[in-house]
Amino acid sequence: MCFDGCDDCLIFSSGCSEPFAQVYSLSKRLVLDFLRIIHQKNIPVLKRGIGKMIENLMEISQRMIIKTPFIDEFGIKLLERMKKSGKEIMLITRESNLDYLRHLGKIGIKITPSKEKFHAKIYYFNINEEEICIQGSVNLTKNSFYENEENITLFWDKSQILNILKTIGVDGI
Known part of the structure; x- marks a missing residue:
């Protein structure tokens, strides 16, 4: 079909x-x-295993901004792997996660705490001067990436991406 x-x-x-x-x-x-x-210039997606697409975007991206309230050991290892391959990474997360994530700052990942409680998940990728942004329900966790059915909207319109980045208080890395 x-x-x-x-x-x-x-x-x-x-x-x-x-x-x-x-x-x-x-x-x-x-x-x-x-x-x-x-x-x-955007497409909604609802499916299980959406993390594979996000991982692929991370691998080809030079710079990324990730805003997520929840991150687990899988997410930490993924960020470490991306940083080791030379990626420029900014992580925006809940202030309550800072102790858990402190070592990521030591390896060069810019960690920005949010004093506000938030539930939004945003992934921004800069790939050879092209920009892609994902907004949806996907946390930086193994279950969210590979087990749960998640929804995202993938944006490639520069004005839409700029609005999303402004909403989270970022103009770029």
């Missing part, structure tokens, strides 16, 4: 062992949905 619910939109003229020799056909609804998403 296809994105738009139509099970007739992909027509295969040959077996799956020959993907580039196949004839593809798309429904009008699928094309219109795709163009709408590209035009609005």
